Amino acid sequence: MENTTADVRTGLEQEPVFDKQSGCLVLGLLIFASAIVSCSLLPSASPLHVSSYVVSLLGKYLCFAILALSIDLVWGYLGILSLGHGAFFGMGGYVMGMHLMRQIGGQGVYANPELPDFMVFLNWKELPWYWWGSDSFVFICVLVILVPALAALIFGWPAFRSRVSGVYLSIITQAMTFALMLAFFRNEMGFGGNNGLTDFKTLLGVSLQSKWMIAGLFMASALALALIYVLCRAATVSKLGRVFIAVRDAESRTRFIGYRVEHVKLAAFVCSAVIAGIGGALYVPQVGIINPNVFQPLFSVEMVVCVALGGRGRLCGAVLGALVVNLLKTWFTTALPEVWLFFLGALFVLVTLFLPDGLIGVPARLRRFGPRKGGDAPEHPAGGPL
Secondary structure, three states, X not given: OHHHHHHHOOOOOOOOOOOHHHHHHHHHHHHHHHHHHHHHOOOOOOOOOOOHHHHHHHHHHHHHHHHHHHHHHHHHHHOOOOOOOHHHHHHHHHHHHHHHHHHHHHHOOOOOOOOOHHHHHOOOOOOOHHHOOOOOHHHHHHHHHHHHHHHHHHHHHHHHHOOOOHHHHHXXXXXXXXXXXXHHOOHHHOOOHHHOEEOOOEEXXXXXXXXXXXXXXXXXXXXXXXXXXXXXXXXHOOHHHHHHHHHHHOHHHHHHOOOOHHHHHHHHHHHHHHHHHHHHHHHHHHXXXXXXXXXXXXXXXXXXXXXXXXXXXXXXXXXXXXXXXXXXXXXXHHHOHHHHHHHXXXXXXXXXXXXXXXXXXXXXXXXXXXXXXXXXOOOOOOOOOO
């Protein structure tokens, strides 16, 4: 009993929130974002000019990195493999899409200032109650947090209370996102059916096609990613993070010494859903559309693969995996679209076999083959707080 307690509570002294790797990630991200924004505002004739398309594309990658962070928080540190986190990403996106649709006003095809075009087309006579308040940006920002949190709470409370875990929980999360996809495909839901929400015009009174708005959304995504990373890092190196790892590695023992494991899991799951929702809310105005395809199980599984390739249990790895995989996906789906899924599967198998720590663990593996200095500290085990 004493040994078990000591194992779970080992290392309660808090580590610094920033190590060299974390500091480089945050600083590099902010410098990179600032450089991209500066170049995007240059005249188009300048050799350093970055087009609005590239800025929007990079902003989309950052939103996916936020989603990857949310998955790594629960999978890497608590062992909760969620194959349905795209649902929370989609919820945040649809909430923001509702606000953008209300901003169209009389500029739509049917020039109806009260109802979105798709509702006019479907002969809706009045705005549904769940659209009330969607014209307020502040209210929508609150809903971006509350809607994914409430959905995660409703799903997670009975699941964790019933001690559903492992592959069973993964299957349930996948079923959840599949059910949402089927529901949002229905026109009766009031979210545009299979076409979704699109044709957005403005945000906060500024055109979404303006280079200032595109640059601002990209910078907002970069700042959100940096802030969320810092918060996740602070949580995972704290005493709470030690409890997370204890739950992941020895759930029965952690429960035996007095921790309410289901409460720990639920709290982390809800926070993770909120992070995913924020990523979705930033994603929609940059891509200009949100439809039920975001609820496809394949999307969630692809993001899990990003985390695994980057390095599960390493927050830096989740960000790296999301950026690398989506860069490769953009190239492959343009040059060799029929090869992409085969390449992704092969990459996942190769990394699993030869790089169990993911891409983030490559430098450490290279150092092992280099000249060793006397007294070198051992490498941090996989699943640590990086």
